[in-house]
Amino acid sequence: MRTPIIAGNWKMHKTVGEATEMVRKLDELVADSPVEVVICAPFTSLASLSALGLNKVKLGAQNMYFAEQGAFTGEISAAMLEDVGCEYVILGHSERREIFKEDDELINKKVLKALETGLKPILCVGETLEQRKAGETENVVVEQTTKGLAGVGAEQIRQVVIAYEPIWAIGTGETSDGNDANQVIASIRQTVAKLFSPELAQEVRIQYGGSVKPGNIKEFMDQPEIDGALVGGASLKVEDFVGIINY
Numbered sequence: 001m002r003t004p005i006i007a008g009n010w011k012m013h014k015t016v017g018e019a020t021e022m023v024r025k026l027d028e029l030v031a032d033s034p035v036e037v038v039i040c041a042p043f044t045s046l047a048s049l050s051a052l053g054l055n056k057v058k059l060g061a062q063n064m065y066f067a068e069q070g071a072f073t074g075e076i077s078a079a080m081l082e083d084v085g086c087e088y089v090i091l092g093h094s095e096r097r098e099i100f101k102e103d104d105e106l107i108n109k110k111v112l113k114a115l116e117t118g119l120k121p122i123l124c125v126g127e128t129l130e131q132r133k134a135g136e137t138e139n140v141v142v143e144q145t146t147k148g149l150a151g152v153g154a155e156q157i158r159q160v161v162i163a164y165e166p167i168w169a170i171g172t173g174e175t176s177d178g179n180d181a182n183q184v185i186a187s188i189r190q191t192v193a194k195l196f197s198p199e200l201a202q203e204v205r206i207q208y209g210g211s212v213k214p215g216n217i218k219e220f221m222d223q224p225e226i227d228g229a230l231v232g233g234a235s236l237k238v239e240d241f242v243g244i245i246n247y
Contacts, residue, residue: 002204002205003036004035004221005035006036006228006229007207007228008241009040009090010042010236011042020049022238023041025238026241031055033056038058038087040089040090041062043076046059046085047084047085058088059085060087061088062089063090063096064078064089064113064119066078066109066110087120090121090230091110091111091124093124094167094170120161121160122161124162125148125162126165128168137184141187142187142188142191145192146195149192154200157192158204161206162204163206164184164185164206164209165209165230175210175216185226186225189201207229208226208229212230213244
């Protein structure tokens with residue numbers, strides 16, 4: 001039985017004070033939830049959130065670089081994230097792919113370094129609106145999954161979470177319906193089965209992301225292949241995020 005995982009991706013939002021105030025409340029409100037709860041906050045807030053001594057909420061980062069250290073101005077290493085209490089890190093988010101031109105090879109290097117360091121990657125995959133209209137959704141997500149997981153060992157794949165985030169649904173108010181999302185996620189799971197084994201594929205958690213709200217989360221969580229959500233805007237308000245967690 002896969003434990004559901006709901007992760008909030010705050011993107012470039014919240015000061016340290018705002019972050020600590022919300023997460024302190026969140027940790028109390030979801031204390032008894034059977035769902036694994038993760039907040040992926042900006043780098044600037046991670047150390048302060050870790051210092052709260054959270055009981056339920058786990059911490060994640062929104063990105064990292066694959067090198068251990070060096071002349072990489074503005075970058076953060078996996079060891080730095082682990083040092084400030086992170087358990088998870090989002091890699092390959094569509095905004096990193098689209099805005100910052102990160103490709104599958106770079107994302108794969110980050111996945112491998114995260115796993116080597118002990119972090120759990122949340123590997124994002126998803127198609128653009130043009131690709132969806134052209135009927136290329138499955139090909140796109142299968143390719144991104146395959147390339148993103150290249151070199152990952154069978155003993156490591158259990159530590160990976162995959163997030164299917166159709167790019168056309170992120171922050172737009174548009175969402176894939178539950179059945180469509182479930183079919184795409186089933187294709188992703190089949191890909192993991194081919195790369196590793198059917199048994200291991202059944203252990204990997206795969207989230208849906210893309211304009212998830214309290215009002216539509218149940219539609220996705222009722223699907224057999226969907227194990228959680230990667231939530232953007234609706235994770236910025238504690239009431240909304242708790243509503244999603246308590247689907």
